[in-house]
Structures are given as structure tokens and as C-alpha cells.
Amino acid sequence: MREITLSQAVNEALREEMRRDETVFIIGEDVAEAGTPFKVLAGLVDEFGTGRVIDTPISEPGFVGMAVGAAMTGTRPVVDLMFGDFLFLVMDQLCNQAAKIHYMSGGTLRVPMVLRTNLGATRRSAAQHSQSLHALVAHIPGLKVALPSSAYEAKGLMKTAIRENNPVVIFEDKLMYNDKAPVPEEEYLIPFGVANVKREGRDITLIATSSMVQVCEKAAETLAAEGISAEVIDPRTIVPLDTETLIASAKKTSRVIVVDEGHQSFGVTSEIASRINEAAFYHLDAPVMRLGAMDVPVPFSPALEDLTVPTPEKVVEMARRLCAGEMIHAA
Amino acid sequence: MCATKTSRAAKAAPKGNSEDYLRMYRQMVRIRTFEDNANQLYLSAKMPGLTHMYSGEEAVAVGICEALTTEDKITSTHRGHGHCVAKGAEFKEMFCELLGKAEGYCRGKGGSMHIADTSNGNLGANAIVGGSMGIATGAALTSKMLGKQDVAVCFFGDGATAQGLWYEVMNMAALWKLPVIYACENNGYSEYTKTDEIAAGSIRGRAEAFGIEAHQVDGQDVLAVNTLTEGLVERARKGEGPFFIELMTYRYHGHHVGDINREYYRSKAEEKDWKDNRDPIIRFRGWLVSQGLATEAEIEALNAEIEADAKAAVEYALAAAYPDGAEVDLHVYAPTDPSVFRPGA
Numbered sequence: 001m002r003e004i005t006l007s008q009a010v011n012e013a014l015r016e017e018m019r020r021d022e023t024v025f026i027i028g029e030d031v032a033e034a035g036t037p038f039k040v041l042a043g044l045v046d047e048f049g050t051g052r053v054i055d056t057p058i059s060e061p062g063f064v065g066m067a068v069g070a071a072m073t074g075t076r077p078v079v080d081l082m083f084g085d086f087l088f089l090v091m092d093q094l095c096n097q098a099a100k101i102h103y104m105s106g107g108t109l110r111v112p113m114v115l116r117t118n119l120g121a122t123r124r125s126a127a128q129h130s131q132s133l134h135a136l137v138a139h140i141p142g143l144k145v146a147l148p149s150s151a152y153e154a155k156g157l158m159k160t161a162i163r164e165n166n167p168v169v170i171f172e173d174k175l176m177y178n179d180k181a182p183v184p185e186e187e188y189l190i191p192f193g194v195a196n197v198k199r200e201g202r203d204i205t206l207i208a209t210s211s212m213v214q215v216c217e218k219a220a221e222t223l224a225a226e227g228i229s230a231e232v233i234d235p236r237t238i239v240p241l242d243t244e245t246l247i248a249s250a251k252k253t254s255r256v257i258v259v260d261e262g263h264q265s266f267g268v269t270s271e272i273a274s275r276i277n278e279a280a281f282y283h284l285d286a287p288v289m290r291l292g293a294m295d296v297p298v299p300f301s302p303a304l305e306d307l308t309v310p311t312p313e314k315v316v317e318m319a320r321r322l323c324a325g326e327m328i329h330a331a
Numbered sequence: 332m333c334a335t336k337t338s339r340a341a342k343a344a345p346k347g348n349s350e351d352y353l354r355m356y357r358q359m360v361r362i363r364t365f366e367d368n369a370n371q372l373y374l375s376a377k378m379p380g381l382t383h384m385y386s387g388e389e390a391v392a393v394g395i396c397e398a399l400t401t402e403d404k405i406t407s408t409h410r411g412h413g414h415c416v417a418k419g420a421e422f423k424e425m426f427c428e429l430l431g432k433a434e435g436y437c438r439g440k441g442g443s444m445h446i447a448d449t450s451n452g453n454l455g456a457n458a459i460v461g462g463s464m465g466i467a468t469g470a471a472l473t474s475k476m477l478g479k480q481d482v483a484v485c486f487f488g489d490g491a492t493a494q495g496l497w498y499e500v501m502n503m504a505a506l507w508k509l510p511v512i513y514a515c516e517n518n519g520y521s522e523y524t525k526t527d528e529i530a531a532g533s534i535r536g537r538a539e540a541f542g543i544e545a546h547q548v549d550g551q552d553v554l555a556v557n558t559l560t561e562g563l564v565e566r567a568r569k570g571e572g573p574f575f576i577e578l579m580t581y582r583y584h585g586h587h588v589g590d591i592n593r594e595y596y597r598s599k600a601e602e603k604d605w606k607d608n609r610d611p612i613i614r615f616r617g618w619l620v621s622q623g624l625a626t627e628a629e630i631e632a633l634n635a636e637i638e639a640d641a642k643a644a645v646e647y648a649l650a651a652a653y654p655d656g657a658e659v660d661l662h663v664y665a666p667t668d669p670s671v672f673r674p675g676a
Binding site: 051059141 | 404406435436437438439440441445447449454455457459462463464465466467468469470471472473474476477483495496499500502503506661662663664665666667671672673674675676
């Protein structure tokens with residue numbers, strides 16, 4: 001199968017959906033000729049014109065609010081939010097408006113809108129361009145949240161998101177845009193709420209989102225060499241969350257580590273750990289462990305920033321100790 | 332009840348016959364009557380929560396909405412009952428919504444501050460001050476993008492001009508010549524504070540700074556509002572928008588129904604002056620009679636009919652059923668036909 005980058009996969013998904021449905025359009029900062037700073041949208045304006053690939057002023061609440069109104073009246077906007085950190089600028093439009101309009105209107109209005117943005121540290125971009133804020137929006141009922149872990153997921157989840165009748169926030173890992181993965185030539189979509197068992201195992205389950213899937217796959221390789229069989233599961237969407245698949249794996253292996261790049265406290269790792277504890281308590285040999293980003297603003301200095309994120313080494317260390325029967329006490 | 336269908340199905344012909352004028356009068360009285368009943372429901376503790384009265388501002392909503400077709404969109408505010416009625420909503424579904432009943436426009440999930448009536452192009456009231464400015468502008472973007480003829484009217488108060496969102500969307504609306512009309516209801520008070528104390532410079536001047544044609548009109552004169560709006564709507568449909576209108580008006584009640592003792596920010600003499608001398612309904616009624624378009628007896632009969640309609644709708648809503656508990660987690664997500672997710676679909 002051909003391999004393309006995550007960036008190309010997103011671009012292809014948008015191109016296909018814009019050809020399929022003329023009500024799909026892109027709106028955001030420097031999305032047209034510039035194709036975004038990451039060049040993800042390069043070339044789309046040549047095919048669809050500036051009427052459907054719309055450059056905006058630097059006014060995030062404004063263009064997100066307009067996308068909400070456009071979605072309510074018969075179009076399917078794909079909003080480009082240049083950095084996930086800018087979510088804080090658009091919280092009212094996303095969480096008070098987009099997320100609640102279908103409910104508040106008793107089901108008479110709907111907001112079929114996609115907000116594309118990104119997450120991920122270690123790009124040396126410091127505290128305001130490095131956050132992974134997906135848990136923040138996952139907390140708000142009415143939004144769906146997708147976290148592609150490779151080019152394959154990025155394309156399939158984007159196509160599903162665009163056809164969804166609800167607001168969907170997709171977080172791409174900004175360090176993965178140039179990572180290649182096999183992506184079929186023929187059309188496919190990835191359903192929301194269906195986890196992907198990336199690697200089967202017997203001894204421990206590693207539940208990982210976004211780029212943490214790669215981290216856990218590397219960890220699983222190392223563990224395999226030591227005789228520990230790790231199962232790696234990618235939920236692909238955290239809202240909806242395929243709890244069933246996660247619980248089944250926890251019951252099978254009896255040990256679980258949840259790995260996610262959001263801050264560890266009050267985050268995705270906590271939520272998934274709780275769901276497993278509630279449903280699989282008597283099947284567990286150890287507490288479900290969490291490995292998230294440190295609860296610090298992301299520092300600039302590489303020497304500090306690298307300490308803040310989960311790594312294969314940290315996952316391996318924690319897995320070894322769990323499998324050895326050690327009780328690990330979180331700090 | 333609510334026997335008279337009051338929306339103007341997809342027509343916005345120039346005014347010129349008594350039917351149009353009488354409908355405008357009727358709509359203003361319907362708003363006032365709706366609000367009087369809503370206030371009584373609050374005062375008698377029959378309504379959950381609280382609400383914000385539109386009384387005094389009727390000529391604004393009616394003058395504007397009478398210039399719109401059913402397909403044209405509006406966005407409304409926390410003080411939104413007037414917009415809802417003026418855009419064509421029925422009393423029964425509105426009172427049911429205010430009381431949290433299943434037959435409300437939003438099945439009781441929105442209430443007074445979120446009432447939406449999609450059948451008449453009302454995209455909803457909004458409890459975030461200024462919160463719908465993006466939505467209205469986005470609706471205008473849809474219209475332009477899909478080559479439709481709709482315009483969008485964004486209602487908001489003078490208080491909302493302090494929100495940054497307005498300047499962001501007004502900038503884009505002007506850059507892209509969107510068919511949106513920003514209708515600022517300047518009732519002199521931003522909640523419990525005089526507008527003079529929250530607004531520096533000129534409100535109109537803010538729109539003009541974006542190159543937007545801006546107007547100020549007497550918001551107590553329904554004909555002046557309507558004539559201005561008819562012209563702007565027609566031009567907006569031709570791509571000459573956006574436009575801004577500042578409508579000088581007054582709210583008779585407090586910020587909300589519980590804001591009773593308000594002399595610390597507004598005198599009773601001032602309120603009395605507006606009610607006695609500038610009431611939009613009294614003024615228009617006098618005009619109708621003086622022009623021979625209706626007799627006092629006809630007007631009284633119309634008022635009585637509307638009062639009876641409202642009474643019947645209130646009684647209906649009070650007796651109506653609450654939504655079943657099973658609806659609590661319904662409408663969190665809109666359904667999507669699974670067949671659209673198939674490749675090749």
C-alpha cells in the first residue's frame with residue numbers, strides 16, 4: 001500500500017469531502033494561499049477557490065462564531081484553528097454555543113461543524129503553542145472529540161467528522177504532520193467510538209491516544225524483548241469513547257496504563273482509569289496507572305520540556321514494575 | 332387560541348394598505364400582552380427561573396421583522412420574547428417553553444433565554460450578551476456562499492457593544508459584504524448601568540469605522556423603523572450590506588423581572604416620561620385612528636382578542652405536560668444517518 005504523510009492524509013480527506021459536498025468549506029487564518037503554517041491545506045484553494053477556502057483576520061472567536069452560524073443554516077464548515085492553545089480564545093463560541101445549540105433548541109437546530117486544531121509538545125514552542133487541550137473540550141457534552149494517531153486515522157476520522165451532524169473537534173499532533181503511514185487509495189471512513197487494537201498482548205494493556213500510540217508501540221517492542229506481552233489500544237475518539245473494548249482488554253490483561261499527552265490531572269487518563277476501575281475492579285491485579293503530561297506549563301528549554309511528556313522509557317519502566325507486582329504510588 | 336397565524340409567509344411587500352399597518356399594530360400588542368402575562372407568571376411564582384421583559388421596545392422588533400421574510404434569519408437576545416413574536420411565533424408554544432413544558436418550541440430545554448423558532452427563521456435567543464453576533468454573521472455567510480437571498484438580522488443591546496466579538500465579525504462582514512444587519516437596541520441601560528457609563532465615543536461611529544453604513548432611528552416609531560429596514564434589507568439582498576442600525580428605545584421593566592427597586596440607577600420620573608409620552612403602541616394607535624385606518628372600537632376589539640388569545644395560551648401552558656424524564660439526555664447529539672458514512676455515499 002502507498003504511504004503518505006499525515007498532512008497529505010488530512011489534505012486528501014478535505015479535498016474528497018469538498019468535492020463530494022459543495023456545502024463543505026474551510027475557514028481560518030492563512031488557510032488559502034499559505035495553506036496554513038504547517039502546509040496541511042496546500043493546494044486546496046487552487047481547486048476550490050477563495051470562496052470555499054476562506055482566509056480570515058486573526059479573530060478566532062469571530063470566525064468560530066461565524067462557522068457556528070453557517071453550520072446552523074445549511075453548510076458544513078471546517079474551521080482551522082492554527083494552534084490548539086487558541087481554544088481558550090474560542091471557548092464561548094465552541095462550548096456555550098456550538099455544543100449546546102442542538103440541545104437548547106430541543107433538537108430543532110444542529111451544528112455540523114468541524115474544528116481542526118492540534119496538540120503536542122516538544123516542538124520548542126513554549127507554553128502557549130504546545131498544549132494538549134483535548135480533555136477540556138471532551139468535558140463539554142455536545143462536542144465530539146477525535147485524536148488521530150497516524151495518517152490513516154487522520155484521513156478516515158476527518159471524513160467521518162465532516163459528515164457528522166454535530167460539532168467535532170479534531171486534534172492532530174503537530175509533530176506528526178510529516179510522518180508517513182500506509183493509506184489506501186480507495187475511499188474509507190473510520191467510525192467514531194470504535195477503538196483500534198494496534199497490538200495484541202496478554203500481560204498489560206497500554207491505552208494510548210494520538211502520538212502516544214507510537215510511544216506505546218515502541219514501549220511494547222522493548223517489553224516484548226523482556227518477555228512482557230503488551231496490548232496497545234488506540235481509542236481514536238475520546239467522545240464517544242469505546243469503553244467496552246478498553247474494559248475487555250483490562251479484564252484480559254489485569255493491568256492497565258493509560259497514556260495521553262494532556263496534563264495528567266483531571267484529564268483523559270483519569271477518565272479512562274476511572275471507567276476501568278468501575279467496570280473491571282475485580283479483574284485487576286494492580287491499580288490502573290496514568291501517564292500524562294506533567295502538571296506544569298510547557299517550558300521552552302529542551303532540557304526541561306522533554307521531561308514533561310510521556311516517553312517510551314517511562315511507559316516501559318512503569319509496565320515493568322506493574323508486571324513485577326510492585327505497587328506504584330503516584331506522587 | 333392563537334387562531335390567527337401572524338407570520339408573514341415569505342412576503343415583504345411595501346406597506347401601503349391597512350392590512351399591513353394593522354398587522355404591525357397587532358404584533359406590537361401581542362408582544363406587550365405576552366410580556367404582561369409572562370410577568371404575571373413570574374410574580375405568581377408559576378414560572379421557573381426569571382425572564383427579561385421586552386415591553387417598551389415593541390416597535391423595534393416589529394418594525395424590523397415586518398421587513399423580513401420567513402426565510403430571513405434573526406438572532407435574538409436574553410430579552411428576546413419580542414423578536415420571537417415579531418418573527419412569527421405562536422403564544423402557545425412560547426408560553427409552554429417559558430414554563431418548561433414538552434410542547435414548548437424547544438421542548439422545555441431552552442426556556443426564556445434560549446427560545447428558538449426555526450419554522451420562522453429565528454435562530455434563537457442567547458443568554459451570553461453578544462453571544463449570537465457570530466451566529467448571525469455566519470448565517471449571512473451561508474446565504475452568500477450558497478447564493479441565497481436571505482438576510483440575517485442580529486439583534487443585540489447597547490450593553491453588547493462592549494463585547495469584542497462584535498468588532499471581529501463586523502470586520503469580516505464588511506470585508507466580505509455579507510447580507511447582515513446589526514440592530515442595536517439602545518435602551519439606555521446595560522443591565523443596571525447607564526449606557527453613557529459603559530460606552531465611550533459613538534456607538535454608530537464604531538460601525539462606521541469598518542466602513543459600514545450606519546443609521547440611527549427612533550425605536551419608538553414603528554413606521555420609521557420599518558421604512559428604514561425595508562430599504563436596508565432590499566439593499567442587503569443585492570450585496571450592498573452589511574448595515575448597522577442604532578434603535579433608540581427604552582425598556583419599561585428592570586433588567587429582569589426581579590429588578591424591582593431600581594431608583595439607584597434610573598428615576599421613576601424618567602420611566603413615566605417614556606411610558607406616557609413615547610410609548611410605541613399608543614403612538615401608532617393614534618396614528619392608525621387619525622389616518623382612518625381603524626376606529627377606536629376596532630382597536631379595542633383587536634386588543635381584547637389578543638388578550639383572550641394570551642389568556643388561553645397561558646392556561647393551556649400551565650396545564651400542559653412537562654417533558655418525560657427520558658428526554659433529559661435526548662438532543663445532546665444530533666443523529667446522523669449511518670448510510671452517509673459508507674464509502675461512495
